Amino acid sequence: MYRQMVLIRHFEEHAAEAYAQAKIGGFLHLYIGEEAVAVGALAAARPTDPLLTHYRDHGYALARGCDPTRCMAELFGRATGLSRGRGGSMHLADRSRHFWGGHAIVGSHIPIGTGMAYAAKYHRREDVVLEFFGDGATGNGIFHEGLNMAALWKVPVVFICENNLYGMGATLAEESPVKDMVIRAEGYTMPARQCDGMDVLAVYETVQAACAHARGGNGPFFVECLTYRFRGHSMADPELYRDKEEVQRWRALDPIPRFGARLVAERLCTERELTAINEQVEQEMLQVVAAADAAPVPDPATVAEMIYANPIDPAAPVMALGAAPPPAPAAVLLGE
Numbered sequence: 525m526y527r528q529m530v531l532i533r534h535f536e537e538h539a540a541e542a543y544a545q546a547k548i549g550g551f552l553h554l555y556i557g558e559e560a561v562a563v564g565a566l567a568a569a570r571p572t573d574p575l576l577t578h579y580r581d582h583g584y585a586l587a588r589g590c591d592p593t594r595c596m597a598e599l600f601g602r603a604t605g606l607s608r609g610r611g612g613s614m615h616l617a618d619r620s621r622h623f624w625g626g627h628a629i630v631g632s633h634i635p636i637g638t639g640m641a642y643a644a645k646y647h648r649r650e651d652v653v654l655e656f657f658g659d660g661a662t663g664n665g666i667f668h669e670g671l672n673m674a675a676l677w678k679v680p681v682v683f684i685c686e687n688n689l690y691g692m693g694a695t696l697a698e699e700s701p702v703k704d705m706v707i708r709a710e711g712y713t714m715p716a717r718q719c720d721g722m723d724v725l726a727v728y729e730t731v732q733a734a735c736a737h738a739r740g741g742n743g744p745f746f747v748e749c750l751t752y753r754f755r756g757h758s759m760a761d762p763e764l765y766r767d768k769e770e771v772q773r774w775r776a777l778d779p780i781p782r783f784g785a786r787l788v789a790e791r792l793c794t795e796r797e798l799t800a801i802n803e804q805v806e807q808e809m810l811q812v813v814a815a816a817d818a819a820p821v822p823d824p825a826t827v828a829e830m831i832y833a834n835p836i837d838p839a840a841p842v843m844a845l846g847a848a849p850p851p852a853p854a855a856v857l858l859g860e
């Protein structure tokens with residue numbers, strides 16, 4: 525867990541540097557400060573449990589074991605990227621790791637996850653779907669539709685809300701009538717629990733209980749992780765809406781040194797071992813960035829690949845480019 529959090533932190537610090545050098549295009553939303561959520565939650569789930577997230581998605585991909593070089597190459601828009609350079613930072617996805625993205629439209633993945641959980645129940649699979657989203661997403665209609673159906677059909681999904689107190693530049697008080705997101709679950713008679721999102725073991729224990737509930741056939745569970753992003757909403761954010769003292773207060777709760785101190789205090793490892801982990805990860809990240817930078821950009825001739833053709837009008841331009849007809853959508857959606 526410690527290594528994974530350090531990996532996410534260093535990966536993103538290098539991504540920020542590459543962004544400043546204009547090597548990464550589009551948007552870049554950093555997860556720095558929130559690492560304990562992805563790491564603790566995914567450690568509590570099975571590696572085969574389907575996973576969906578919003579656009580602040582690097583941490584989940586790395587915690588799920590996706591190749592860091594392919595993740596970085598995706599940010600660089602390269603052909604070797606996790607989504608073959610088509611998606612960029614907000615659209616990481618890795619079917620082999622049951623990681624279904626990376627969604628840029630706030631809340632859009634919530635009913636998709638409910639549908640995947642319905643598929644798991646229908647096919648009697650033991651999967652629990654994990655859905656991560658922010659406090660801001662809870663104001664969207666699609667969030668309520670997703671929770672409503674999940675509770676009604678009692679499907680195995682764990683909704684994990686990262687309450688980081690902001691949705692872009694809007695404070696929680698400006699965007700939501702409730703301060704505690706767990707209250708959102710009450711209207712759907714869904715069990716809910718709040719936890720310290722800056723403490724990786726607190727997240728782990730809470731999501732473990734949530735997964736046991738959902739896997740046991742008891743329907744959905746809602747987890748709220750109280751957390752904070754140390755950086756702006758995206759790299760383009762001048763952060764004029766919050767004061768430095770607040771950021772400093774939360775930085776003092778940094779989940780990485782906090783967990784490191786606990787490991788040392790409980791004699792599970794030494795300071796020297798923690799330093800070695802940091803150094804190894806940093807060396808690895810230097811190679812990751814160099815490999816991403818050296819990777820080829822996608823061949824323009826492949827532009828019509830991996831997109832859905834218009835199935836209603838076969839003469840539509842996409843088909844005219846010679847792309848193969850798409851596979852049956854049902855098979856794609858069910859992940860079979």
Ligand SMILES: Cc1ncc(C[n+]2csc(CCOP(=O)(O)OP(=O)(O)O)c2C)c(N)n1
Pocket residue numbers: 580628629630631657658659660661662686688690691692757
């Ligand atoms: C439907 C929709 N509305 C607005 C946006 C613009 N937008 C992007 S991120 C964001 C804030 C979301 O905040 P939150 O859900 O709390 O996630 P956080 O960025 O804090 O992790 C908004 C409004 C969008 N992408 N999609």
Ligand SMILES: [Mg+2]
Pocket residue numbers: 658659660686687688689690691692
């Ligand atoms: Mg937020």
